[in-house]
Amino acid sequence: MSGFSTMNTAISGLLASQRALDVVGQNVVNANTPGYSRQSVRVSSVGASPSSTLHTGNAQAVVGGVQIDTVERIRDTFLENTRVAAGAALEAVKAQTSALKGAEQLLSEPGDGGLQSVMDDFFNSWHDLAQKPTDEGAGAVVIQRAKTVTAQLAFVSNGVEERWETSLQELRSTVSELNQAASDLAKINQRIRESHVVGRPVNELLDQRDMLVRKLGELAGGKPSVQTEDGMVSVNVNGLALVSGVRAEQFTLSGGTTLASALATPADPPVVTFGQSQVSVASGKAAGLLAALKTDLPGVSQKLDGLAVALRDVVNTVHAAGSTTTGAPGGLFFDGTGASNLSVVPTVTTDLAVAATAGEIDGNNALAIADLGIDANAEAVLGPGSTSPSGLWRNLAANVGTQVQGLERGLEVQQTVLTTADIAVESDAGVNLDEEMSSLLLFQRSYQASARVISTVDSVLETLINLGR
C-alpha cells in the first residue's frame, strides 16, 4: 500500500460520488416526468493488489478503490406489463362506452321528447279523428303526427348511422396511430441496440420504449413479449407480431365502410387486417370501437328497423281494413322498409280510412287504429309472439340502457384497476424525493470524505518529502 495508490483510491471515490450525485440530480429533476424510471448507481469495491507498492514501482498494478458497475434503471417488467394490460382494457371499455352512450342520448328517454311520446301522440290523434271523421283539421293532425313519428325514427336511425361513421373514422385514425407507434418502437429498438453495442447509456431510451409499448397496448391491446438481452421489446397483437425487434408491421383497416354493410347478410363489418389475414383485436381502443361497429350500433339500428316495420305493418293492416269517407278502401298508410325511409302515404283527410263499413262514416276504423296504442291490441293484429311497436321501443331503451350501465360499471372497475397498476408501477419505478435527498447527503459526505483522504495523503507525503532536509 503506497501513498500514491491511496491517492488513486480516493480519486475513484471522488468519481463514484460525482457520478452518483449526477444520477441523484437526474432523479430529482425527473421526479414528475411521466414514464421516468428512477436510476441508481451500482458500485463495487476494487481490491488493491498486494504487490503494488511504491518501491516496486509497478505502474500497471491494479489500485484499490471503488468502481461504477452500472447505472441501474429500476422498473419491474411484470408490474409494467400489468399496467399495459390494464391500460388496454380501460381504453377498450372507454371507446365502446362512448360510442354506445351516443346512441343512448339519441333515444331521449325517459321524457316527453322521445319516440314513445311521438307514437302516443300519433295513436291518440286517431281518437280525435274517430270522433270527427270528416274534420279536415283532425285529419291533418293525424297525418302531421304520423310524419313526426317517421321523422323521429329517421332522426334516431340517422343518428346511429352517424355514430357508426364517426366510430369508423376513429378506428381508422387509431389504426394509423398504431402503425406510427409501431414504427416508432421499431426505431427506438434499433437505437437501443446500437447504443447497447457501443455501451452508451440506454436508460432514457428504455423509458421511451416502455411509453410506446403502453401506447400500443392502449391502441390495440398490443402485448409486450420478453425483452432481449440488448433491450429490444417485441409487441404482438393477439399472437400476431406487430413489432419484432427492429421490424414493424403495418396493419390496415378493411371490410365494409357503411352501417348497411355491417347489417347485410353476410355481414361485412370493418376489420383490422394484416396482409390478407384478419387480426382479432381483443383489447385496446380498437377492440372497443370494433365491438361498437360490429355488434352494438348495428344492433340498435336493426332494432329500430324492426320497430319501423312493426309500426308500418300494424297500422297498415288496420288501415287497409277500413274505408275512407268517400267509401274507397283504405290503402297503405306507412310505406318504406326501415326506420330511415318510413314515409306517410295519405296526404289529405279523405285518404284516411276512418270508417269500418264502406259507404258509411262511423269513425270505428279510426278508433281501431287509435286502440293500437294499447300494446295488447297491436300484438293481436301483428300475430302471436309479436311485440307492439311501443314494446319494441321500450325493449330497445332497456337494452341500450342496460348495456351502457354495464359498460359504465366496467369503466369504473377498469379505472380502479389501472390506478392500482399505475400506483404499483410508480411506487417501484418512481422517484421518492426524501430518498433522493438522503442519497444526496450520503454522496456529498462521501465526496467530502474522499477529498479529505486526498488532503491527508498529501500532508503525509509532504512530511515524507520534508524528511530529507
Added chain:
Amino acid sequence: MRVTTRSSATATMRGLETSLSRVQELQNQLSSGKQVERPSDDPAATVSSMKLRSQKRADEQYLRNIDDARGRLSLADDALTSLSSQIRRAQDLLTNARDAALSDDSRAAIKAELVEIRKSMIDTYNARWIDRPVFGGTIAGENAVDPTTGDYAGNDAPIVARISRDVTMRMDVKGTDAAADVLPGILEQAAADVGNDNQTAIADDQAALSDALSTVLRALGDVGARGSQLETSEQNVDSERLDFVSRISANEDVDLPYAIMNLQTSQIAYQASLGAASKIMQTSLMDFLR
C-alpha cells in the same frame, strides 16, 4: 410499500376525482331534479317510466274524448229538449183543432203552424256536431232527415268513443230512438188532417204525438244517464292520470332531502380529501435540511 412522489400524487388525484365526480353527479341530479335522465341511470325505472308516461298520455286523450262526447251529447240534449217542447206545442195545436166550432181561418192558421213546426223539427233532427249528424248514425250524408221529404235518412249504427282504457261509449243518439223516423210524418199527417178537419184522424195523430213525446223523453233520459256516466268516467280517468303523474315522479325525480344530505356528505368527503392531499404534499425531507 414504497411511496414515491408520483405514486402518492396518482393515488391522491384518483381519490379527489372519485369524490369530485360523486359531488358532480349529485349536483346534476339536484339541478335537473331527475334521478333517471338516461336509460343507463336505471334501465328498469326507465322502462316503467316510459310505460307510465304512455298510459298518462292515453288518459289525457280519454279525457279529451270525454270532453268531445260531452259536447256532442249536450247538443243532442238541447235538440231533444227543443223537440219535446215542439211536440207539446203541436199537441196544444191539435187540442185546439179538436174544437168543431173552429173557423176555417183558425184551422188554416193551425195547419200553417203545424207545417212550420215540422220544418223546425226536421231542422232540429239535422243537428250537426262538426259536420256529422247527431241523429243520423253513420250515414255518409250530413242530414238525418231529408229536409224536403221529411224521410228518415239515418241508420242505427253507433258513433263510439273510448272514454277509458276498457270502456267505449256511444256518443250520438239513434235516430229511431228520438222518433226521427216517425215525427215528421206524424206532423205532415196532422197538418193534412187539420186542413181536412178530420176529427178522428186528428185524435189518432194526438195519440201518435204523445207516443213520439214519450220516445223523445226516453231518449232525453238516456242522454242524461250517459252524461252522468261520462262524469264518473272522467273522475276515474283523471284520478288514474294523477296517480300516473305521481308514480312517474316517484320513478324519475330526485328524492330531495336524501340527495341534499348525500351532497353534503360527499362535499365533506371531498374537502377532507383535499385537506389530506395538501398535508401530504406539504412536507418533505427538504424542510428539515439546512
